[in-house]
Amino acid sequence: MKISVIITLKKDVLDPQGKIIHQTLDGMGFEGINEVRQGKYFQIDAKEDDKKKAEAKVEEMCKKLLANLVIEDFKIIGTQ
Amino acid sequence: MKISVIITLKKDVLDPQGKIIHQTLDGMGFEGINEVRQGKYFQIDAKEDDKKKAEAKVEEMCKKLLANLVIEDFKIIGTQ
Amino acid sequence: MNSSVITFPGSNCDRDMDVALKKFGFKNKMVWHNDIELPKSDLVVLPGGFSYGDYLRCGSMASKSKIMKSVINFAKSGGKVMGICNGFQILVETGLLPGVLLRNKYLEFICKNVFVKINNKDNSYFKNIKKDTLELHIAHNEGNYFCSNEQIKEINDNNQIALYYSDKDGKVSEDNNPNGSIKNIASVFNKEKNVLGMMPHPERMIDPALSGEDGSIFFKNLINNLK
Amino acid sequence: MTVNEQVAIDHGLKKDEYKKICDLLERIPNITELGIFSAMWNEHCSYKSSKLHLKNLPTKGKNVIQGPGENAGVIDIGDDDAIVFKIESHNHPSFIEPYQGAATGVGGIMRDVFTMGARPIANLNSIHFGSPQHKKTKNLLRGVVCGIGGYGNCMGIPTIAGQTSFDESYNGNILVNAMTLGLVKKNKIFYSKAAGLGKPVIYVGSKTGRDGIHGASMASAVFDEKIEEKKPTVQVGDPFTEKLLLEACLELMEGDSIIAIQDMGAAGLTSSSIEMASKGKLGIEFNLNKVPCREAKMTPYEIMLSESQERMLIVLENGKEDLAKKIFDKWNLDFAVIGKTTDSKKIELYFDNSKVADIPIDTLVQNSPMYDRKWKKSKLPKKIKIKKEDFKNLKIVNVLNKILSNPNICSKEWIWEQYDHTVMGDTIQKPGGDSGVVRIHGSNKAVAASVDSSAVYCWAHPLSGGKQIVCESWRNLISVGAQPIAITNCLNFGSPENEENMGEFVECVHGLGEASKYLDFPVVSGNVSFYNQTKDVGIKPTPTIGGVGLIKNYKNVITMGLKKTNNIIIVVGKTEGHLDQSIFARDILNQKNGPPPEINLFNEKNNGETILKLIEKNYVKSAHDVSLGGIITSLAKMCIKGKKGASIKKPKYLINIFEYFFGEDQGRYIIEIEKIDFKNVTEILEKNSVHYDELGIVNKNELIIDDKSKVTIDELIKSHTNWLTNYMNK
Numbered sequence A, B: 001m002k003i004s005v006i007i008t009l010k011k012d013v014l015d016p017q018g019k020i021i022h023q024t025l026d027g028m029g030f031e032g033i034n035e036v037r038q039g040k041y042f043q044i045d046a047k048e049d050d051k052k053k054a055e056a057k058v059e060e061m062c063k064k065l066l067a068n069l070v071i072e073d074f075k076i077i078g079t080q
Numbered sequence C: 001m002n003s004s005v006i007t008f009p010g011s012n013c014d015r016d017m018d019v020a021l022k023k024f025g026f027k028n029k030m031v032w033h034n035d036i037e038l039p040k041s042d043l044v045v046l047p048g049g050f051s052y053g054d055y056l057r058c059g060s061m062a063s064k065s066k067i068m069k070s071v072i073n074f075a076k077s078g079g080k081v082m083g084i085c086n087g088f089q090i091l092v093e094t095g096l097l098p099g100v101l102l103r104n105k106y107l108e109f110i111c112k113n114v115f116v117k118i119n120n121k122d123n124s125y126f127k128n129i130k131k132d133t134l135e136l137h138i139a140h141n142e143g144n145y146f147c148s149n150e151q152i153k154e155i156n157d158n159n160q161i162a163l164y165y166s167d168k169d170g171k172v173s174e175d176n177n178p179n180g181s182i183k184n185i186a187s188v189f190n191k192e193k194n195v196l197g198m199m200p201h202p203e204r205m206i207d208p209a210l211s212g213e214d215g216s217i218f219f220k221n222l223i224n225n226l227k
Numbered sequence D: 001m002t003v004n005e006q007v008a009i010d011h012g013l014k015k016d017e018y019k020k021i022c023d024l025l026e027r028i029p030n031i032t033e034l035g036i037f038s039a040m041w042n043e044h045c046s047y048k049s050s051k052l053h054l055k056n057l058p059t060k061g062k063n064v065i066q067g068p069g070e071n072a073g074v075i076d077i078g079d080d081d082a083i084v085f086k087i088e089s090h091n092h093p094s095f096i097e098p099y100q101g102a103a104t105g106v107g108g109i110m111r112d113v114f115t116m117g118a119r120p121i122a123n124l125n126s127i128h129f130g131s132p133q134h135k136k137t138k139n140l141l142r143g144v145v146c147g148i149g150g151y152g153n154c155m156g157i158p159t160i161a162g163q164t165s166f167d168e169s170y171n172g173n174i175l176v177n178a179m180t181l182g183l184v185k186k187n188k189i190f191y192s193k194a195a196g197l198g199k200p201v202i203y204v205g206s207k208t209g210r211d212g213i214h215g216a217s218m219a220s221a222v223f224d225e226k227i228e229e230k231k232p233t234v235q236v237g238d239p240f241t242e243k244l245l246l247e248a249c250l251e252l253m254e255g256d257s258i259i260a261i262q263d264m265g266a267a268g269l270t271s272s273s274i275e276m277a278s279k280g281k282l283g284i285e286f287n288l289n290k291v292p293c294r295e296a297k298m299t300p301y302e303i304m305l306s307e308s309q310e311r312m313l314i315v316l317e318n319g320k321e322d323l324a325k326k327i328f329d330k331w332n333l334d335f336a337v338i339g340k341t342t343d344s345k346k347i348e349l350y351f352d353n354s355k356v357a358d359i360p361i362d363t364l365v366q367n368s369p370m371y372d373r374k375w376k377k378s379k380l381p382k383k384i385k386i387k388k389e390d391f392k393n394l395k396i397v398n399v400l401n402k403i404l405s406n407p408n409i410c411s412k413e414w415i416w417e418q419y420d421h422t423v424m425g426d427t428i429q430k431p432g433g434d435s436g437v438v439r440i441h442g443s444n445k446a447v448a449a450s451v452d453s454s455a456v457y458c459w460a461h462p463l464s465g466g467k468q469i470v471c472e473s474w475r476n477l478i479s480v481g482a483q484p485i486a487i488t489n490c491l492n493f494g495s496p497e498n499e500e501n502m503g504e505f506v507e508c509v510h511g512l513g514e515a516s517k518y519l520d521f522p523v524v525s526g527n528v529s530f531y532n533q534t535k536d537v538g539i540k541p542t543p544t545i546g547g548v549g550l551i552k553n554y555k556n557v558i559t560m561g562l563k564k565t566n567n568i569i570i571v572v573g574k575t576e577g578h579l580d581q582s583i584f585a586r587d588i589l590n591q592k593n594g595p596p597p598e599i600n601l602f603n604e605k606n607n608g609e610t611i612l613k614l615i616e617k618n619y620v621k622s623a624h625d626v627s628l629g630g631i632i633t634s635l636a637k638m639c640i641k642g643k644k645g646a647s648i649k650k651p652k653y654l655i656n657i658f659e660y661f662f663g664e665d666q667g668r669y670i671i672e673i674e675k676i677d678f679k680n681v682t683e684i685l686e687k688n689s690v691h692y693d694e695l696g697i698v699n700k701n702e703l704i705i706d707d708k709s710k711v712t713i714d715e716l717i718k719s720h721t722n723w724l725t726n727y728m729n730k
C-alpha cells in the first residue's frame, strides 16, 4: 500500500522557510496572503495489504525517524 | 481560506532524500518497504473566501514559484 | 574589462568573487539584487552562497529578484553570464541553463578539492587553457546535477557540458563523483555558450597559501579571452 | 495566575530565593516579575555557583582590550586590528533536538561576536558524544554536525577547527560548544553599556514567538524522565535572517548612531535589557505592545521570556531612529522603538496601558544569589602497576593501527568536510591541523585558533587536568607558529549541588587559572554549563579551552605534514613514559585508573617559547604537538598528512618501547628539520635547557621502528581515516 504522510512544524515553532516564501510571494505581487507554512510530505510504499497495519507501521516510522516530535507533528493523509 | 498543496518529484527524477530515508528505515528494522518518496507540503492562508478563486491563485503560485515544473508536480489536496 | 557581481540577500561568496576578479584585472562593481539596471559589463557573475537561505529550492527565490530581469535580457542578447555554485542554481531556476541541482547523493554538505575535466574549450570561458583537468574546490549541499534523458542527449549533442568531475588525470568515473551528478557533470553552458554555470569555486583557488592555484588559470585566461 | 511559593519552585527557584525576592520587592511579585527573576537568577544567567571561583582567573594582559563581562572578549593584534572571540555551550537543546540545538548554538555565538561590531571570520566547535555503541550516538552526531554546518555554512563563515570525542559519560548529555572569532577595528568596538537618559531603545531582527520560553532554566536543570515535557523549549534557527542581521548591524555600526547594543540570547529580552541598564546604572522602560510578535495574543510574560533567535536590542542616539529604520528595512528585518532609557534604575514594563512589571535593576543583578557551594577535594590517584607480561604479546604496529582508529584519535574528515572551511578566501590552515588559521583579510597577518579539552585527565585529577588543557591549547597554537595570546573557556560540568561535581569544577578552574597565569595566556571570555547530568550521574568534567594566537606573516605558518626525505625528526621535551590515563592504558591495557600526566609549567613555557624561536629562524619544516597516543601517534599523523614515512629509533632510556612511544608526558613537540640545520637547532635547544631526542629521519613511505617493525603509510592512512566514515555509513 502507499501511505501518504505530512509532517508540519508545531504551531508556535518558527518556520523560517514559510516566512521567506511568504515575503517572496508578496514581492511577486501575490497579495492578501496571511501566512505560508511549509512542511514535508512522504509517500511510503510498503508491502502490507492491511490498511490498519500499514498505517500503524508508518506511524511508528514517523515517531522514530521521519518527524521530530519536539517541534513537528505528523498526519497520515491517505492510504491506497 | 487555507489551501494545502503537495509538491512531489516527477516519477523519473532521482530522489536522494527518499532513498536515504528508505535505507535508514531498512537499517532500523522496518522491513518490506518498496519505496519512499519525499515531497513538500505547503499550507497557504490567503484572504480569499471563494474556493475556486483561492485555488486558482495557489495554482499560479505553484507554477511561478513553489514548484519547479521541470522536475516537480503539484497537487492541491485541500481547501478550507 | 568590466564585471558585475550580483549580491542577493544571503550571498556569501560575493566578496570572494570581487577579490578574485580584481586580482586578475577586472574592474568590478557590486550590484544589489533590488537594483533594476545592470552597470555596463563584459561579464556578469552570480556568486555562491545561500541566497534566501536556500529555502524552498536553492536559487528559486533569487531567480525572481528585480535585477534578474536585466540579467536575463543581458544573457539573451549574448552577454557573458557566469553562475558559481548558488549562482549556477539561480541560473537553472531562471531557465537560462538546462537541468536542475538536487541534494547531494549522501545528503551531506561537501567542502573539498576536486578535479574537473574540461569538456569543451571552444568558448570564452575555457579557450586557451592548456591543462585538460583543473583542481578546483567545491562547497555545496545541492550540486547533484540532474536532467531528463532527452535533455542529457540534447546538451551532449550541443556540446553544452563544460566540466566533468574526474580524477587528476581526467578519468571520469563514479569513484570521483562527489555528489551523484548525472554523468559526473560539474558545469554546463547554454546552447550559445555565453552563459556558464559551475558548481566548483574557482575564486577559492587563487592563492598557493590557500587551497590551490588552478582558479588563477581560469581567471587569467577568462579576462584574456574577453578582451 | 497568582504567585506563591509553589509557582516559584516550578520556575526553578529555591524557597529561600523566593523569600529573598519578596523581601527585596517588599511585596509578592506578579507572574511576569517572577518570570523575570527566575530567568535572571537561574544558574545560566546569574553564575551563582561559579562566580566566586571564576573571580580568580587571570583576565588581564598586555594584549587584552576587553576581558570577561561583555558579550565576548577582545584582544589586540596590532595595526588597530582586534579579535573578538568567545565560546559557548548549547548542550541541553542539542540533546533534545540535535540539528536545531547545534544550529542555534552556532547562531548565538556569532551574534555575541558581531554585537561587538566584529565581522565573524572563523568558527570552531567542540562536540562530545556518548559511546559509539550507544543507540542514540549516531543520530545525535549526524544531527549536530548537520546543524553546525547548516548554520555556519549559510552565514558564510568558515569553520576552521574543532574537536570531537566519544565517552560513555556523555550518553545522556552530549556537549556542543561553539566558538567564533570576529575581526574589528580597535576604535569601532561596541559595548553593551547603556548611557544617557531618554534614549530610544530599539528592537531589531526576527519577530518574537513562543519558542524557547524558559530555555535558560532548562540549561540549568538536570535531565530526568520528564524530559519529554521540556521539549517545546527548543528554538528553530534561521541562519538566513541572521546573515541579514549581521549585514544590517554592521551597516548601522559604520555610523555613530549606536550607544549600546546587546543580542538577545538566553532569557531574551529580559536579560539583554537588564544587562544594558545595569551596566549603565540606568533604568529602562518598555511598551511591550510595540514588540514585534509572531504569534497572536502573546502575554508580557511570554514576550519577556521568549528565546526566539536572531534578535538584537539597541540603545540609539536620539534622532537616529529613521536612519536606523531605513537600514533594517533594506535588509527586510523587523524594527521597532519599544522603549527608552530612564533614570529610575528600574525595569518598568507596560502592556495594554497598564504597568505589568516594576523591578529595581539592582535586585535582579547585584542582589542576585551567590553561593559558596560545598565541594570535595580530590586525591591524586595512585599510579597503576603495569606488569611486564602485559606488554609481552603486544606488537607495536598493531597497537599503533588500533590507536589510530580509536574513535577519539581517528580522522574527523567526515565531520569537517561538511563544514564550509574555505569561504571568505582566507583559510590558511583548514581543519586537520593543530590549529585552524585564517588570514586577516588583505594583510600578511593571520590568527590561529584551537579548541581543546581532556575530560579523562580532568576526571582523574581535576587540578592537573585543568592545567593540562590550557597547556594543550598553547601547544596547538605554537605548533602552527602562532604566538599564543589569550583564551576563552566553556566549563561543562555536572551539578554544582553535588559536592564531587562541584569539587571537579573548583579544582579544574584552579588549574586552568594557574596555567593561564603562568603562561601569560589570560582568559578573556567564557561560559559555564552546569547540570550536564542525568539523574545522579554527571558527565566527566569537561572544561573546553579555545585558544587564539597571532602569526605575523601567514607565509610562515607551520603545518604538520612531513616535508622531505632525509630530514631529521626531533622530539622536543622530556619523555618519562607516563602511561596512566593514556589512550594506550585505557584502550589497549583496559586500565582506567591512575593519575594523569603531570604538568611542569616551567618546561611547558620554555619548550614552547624555544619552538617559536626555532620557527622564527626558519628551521622548522613541520611540527606537531604530542598529545593523545604519545610520540608514535603524533608522528604517524605527520606521516599521514605529509604522505611520507619515517625511520625512527627509541633512544636508550630505561623505559620500554611502549612507554616511550605511547606515554603521554606533557610539554612535547615533534619537529622536522633539515640535516644541515641540526647543529644550529640543537645548540639553541641546549642553550635554552630544552631536552630533546633525535628520533630518526623522514623516508619515502614507511614507518620503520627500531629497524624491526614496519608499516606502510597507506596502511596507517586506512586505519586513521576509515573508522568514522564506516561508523556513520553503517
Ligand SMILES: Nc1ncnc2c1ncn2[C@@H]1O[C@H](COP(=O)(O)OP(=O)(O)O)[C@@H](O)[C@H]1O
Pocket (backbone or CB within 6 Å): D125, D126, D127, D159, D160, D161, D162, D163, D164, D408, D409, D411, D412, D415, D416, D430, D431, D432, D433, D434, D435, D436, D476, D627, D628, D637
Ligand atoms: N568537530 C570538528 N570540527 C572541525 N574540525 C574538527 C572537529 N573535530 C576534529 N576536527 C579537526 O580534526 C583534527 C584532529 O583533531 P584532534 O585529534 O583533536 O587534534 P590533535 O592532533 O591536536 O590531537 C584537528 O585539526 C581538528 O581541528
Ligand SMILES: [Mg+2]
Pocket (backbone or CB within 6 Å): D433, D434, D435, D476, D479, D624, D625, D627
Ligand atoms: Mg594538536
